[in-house]
Amino acid sequence: MGSAESRRLKNAQAAVDFIEKHLDGSLSLDRTAAAVHYSKYHLHRIFADTTGMTIHDYTLRRQLTEGARRLVRTDQPVLEIALSCGYGSQQAFTSAFREMYKLPPAQYRARRKFYPLQLPFSLGEDGTSEELSPENIRPAVEEDIPVWLELVRQSVDGYPCLDEADYLRWLKSAISGKRALILKAGDTAAGVLGFGFSGGRGTIEYLGIHPRYRKQKAAELLVRELSGKYLPGREISMTTYRSCDRADTGWRAILKKLGFEERELLTEFGYPTQHFVLRPGPGGE
Missing domain, CATH: 1.10.10.60 (Homeodomain-like)
Structure with a gap:
């Protein structure tokens, strides 16, 4: 194989x-x-x-x-x-x-503010990547920043208006606060998730999945780990593209498959988005 x-x-x-x-x-x-x-x-x-x-x-x-x-x-x-x-x-x-x-x-x-819709894919040639497992999810540390950022570049299609300098500042804060999870497949970051919480609610601030692992339930593993271990019993929210946005490469479908429900329309950084919520209980841990 x-x-x-x-x-x-x-x-x-x-x-x-x-x-x-x-x-x-x-x-x-x-x-x-x-x-x-x-x-x-x-x-x-x-x-x-x-x-x-x-x-x-x-x-x-x-x-x-x-x-x-x-x-x-x-x-x-x-x-x-x-x-x-x-x-x-x-x-x-x-x-x-x-x-x-x-x-x-x-x-x-x-x-005068550039952001990429898509950066070049770097897929590698090693087809022997291990099966993804929740046991391989752990809190990220500073040494993970290079592979995390490489994954961000590979999955930038999910985040319009992304500014890498601002993102790096956020990432360092999330790692320091133990709010950054990484799922590794060998030396590659298959998926990453950054989160926050306040007032009894959780928020997924960033979810990135490597193109090679989008069909291997990387997103499901990370969200289940978050809802079951880090934010048990809490409502979890996230924003993504609005319906019928041509720029969406499938992120709405990913959230819906995970059990997220549509909420109000928003505008973030001047870009039209929509709020999604994963409720605790059926459909969420």
Whole structure:
């Protein structure tokens, strides 16, 4: 099994590497599949199974991320940025950008605050990762910060408006306060969770799952550990994307599968989100 999984990882990573080298051009499943010498149907299945994301969505998110970076960090005209990101017109780029970033390019540029929709996947080639187990969940320590941050970069699709410098300050505080849990798979962080509590309620402040482990119940293991051991009998809340947000890569579905219930709509850091709650008892520990 390890050998077969290693081949899957290697093929998916080859597709990622090709996409990363050609973000400034027109990318398609056909072109990517031809470059890595696979049928488009086989590559589509491998990529989606390995990363939880289609090649189309990954490419779209990476090109728009690079477009956002150039909007903030250069003075290039929007049309020039659009063409450099593989779009045939400024109108097509503006439409896609607004749908994912919730602002037209000109307004986003005026804010001068860049955040990524998607950073490059780094999947590795070792397909022999151990089975995830609750016994491998523990409070994070400062030595875990590098692998934790690497996981944050791999799962940034779940957190719009993430600022890594601000996040690092929060992470150090969470580790110091024993409010940061890490689930390891070998030397890799398969999942991480940061939490807080006040007034009898708990809050998941951050939940990140490595793309390779999103189908292995990493989120379920972490949330169960939190609700059963650290916040027993408490209501637990979390926020994520609103319904029908094209930027959502499946985080709403993850929360609903874990038993979280929808609550009020919110706006956080200027981004439209929704509050979710996991009640103690049935559906929660």
